[in-house]
Amino acid sequence: MSAGSLLRALVRRPVLALALAIIAGVFACALLAPLLAPYAPDDQIFDGLSLDGAPLPPSAQFLLGTDTLGRDLLSRLIYGARTSLLIGLVANGTAVMIGLAVGVIAGYFSGLLGGVLMRFTDLMTAFPALLLAIVLAALLKPSLWIVAMVIAMVNWVQVARIGYTETRSLSERDFILAERAMGAGNLRILARHILPHLVPTAIVWGTLGIATTVLLEATLSFLGIGVQPPQPSWGNIVFESQSYFQSAPWLVFFPGLAILATALSFNLIGDALRDLIDPTQRGRD
Template sequence: MSTPAAVPEPAPEAARPVEERTIQGRSPWRLAWERLRRDRVAMGSAVVIVLVLLIAIFAPVTTTITGHGVNQQFYDTGLSPDGLPRGPNSTFWLGTDDLGRDLLVRIAYGARISLLVGVAATALTVVIGTVVGLAAGFLGGLVDTVLARLVDVVLSVPFLLVAISLVSITGPSLTVTVLVIGFFSWASVARIVRGQVLSLREREFVEAARSLGSGNLRIMFVDVLPNVLAPLIVYASLLVPVVIVVEATLSFLGLGLPPPTADWGGMISESQGYYTVAWWFVFFPGAALVITTLAFNLLGDGIRDAFDPRGEPVKS
């Protein structure tokens, strides 16, 4: 009688391929973090964003260091004998504006407005878009038809014309700016969420939740929503710089926060008549706006690549 062949034992942990050992047991969120951490451009952008955030939080420190208030006007030292802004010097490190105010202090306070509007309007946009997209994609039928047509209507409305009309009626304010941007931005988020939900509502875990007696609301927000968080995070990270630029554009057109509020878009608008004789007046607020939006865009690209399932396995 022949002896039965021995069953090979599983390979020890040390003998397994590196890729298998490093990926095994890691969640998609952990893998995305590992990819993002390896992206030097995204990490550098995150550092820039943190620095801008710290500048915004500690804006009063610039007032203490320089001794200049955010709206304080220095007609004697901040303006030339011809009434023109002063260039960068030991007293005004980034120069002054057309009213003799310190640009450094106003740029630091302007960072507060840009980040606040960017985060608040993006959060409002994501919340509205997510709720509408979940309802349209999961419930389907008449609800989907009505909400889809509503999305089409919102996307077809001329944004600037409506913004000008609303501001002329209510007056410019931070609340109006956030509401206007949020109202005209949620439709794109709703379309993305709806597309994701349409591919998820017939999955096995949804059928299992139904068989256990779960209602539509519980399935939508407990079972389906976590599966669309990744694209939502990616879209939100890319939406923040867009919102910041839109807010600066509204301020540039005189539809943002009323003066003398320090605002990057408003500062760029005020510098229009001085760019040939006071380059710093337009350069430094514009540079702050470009650097901030570029950092958010690069970080958003890195987050998008980190969540891409086609990315290469993360190695330790």
């Protein structure tokens, strides 16, 4: 199925069309943040606080209100989309590449090498991903790229197991055996026959994994070991404002809504792509 056919199939469903619109909006905010944001994300606006120093609620001047330092919340959310989406794409893209590399090598060559790689994958699976990410983030100096690499290091295992299973199945097909009988080398078989069959898997897991990555980044930032202020991310915006939840709920509600909408949209699109690309997997979890 071509990219155009996939897009048309997604747009025909109202819920998926809304999810695509949300994702497009997040990408627009990330790419055009300087043009869309009313203020710079770190500008402490003189009239952004009330007389008693409290943040201002949503108004005509500040559409989503201001935070505890008098900064425009809408501007910080727009710039935060850039941070959260960049980490989501980089971390998940890296995780998919690592997972596929491990799975393909283990599945194709099997033997001692495959056994060692898959036992290591099983070992990584045994650790709770969030706990492992917290430990790694705490040991390393938190920054945008460190957080992305930490998330990639804990998210590759599921892709590796799927890549291993599919590669093992493909390696036993008749056309692969015929290629070997004709003298084709391992690199030729991997490049021309194994990897192209794994592209749909990479697309589906690349989409589904972004939702998990965005949530994990938000969790790490909320715990204070993710992206560090003053660089805005949706997670650290919630972290900075958690003590004002009762007096200024918009400071937590709007970034929380952005995280929820983005993660849900990527999940919906990923599930739909899985059904469209491989209908035999429909309904399987």
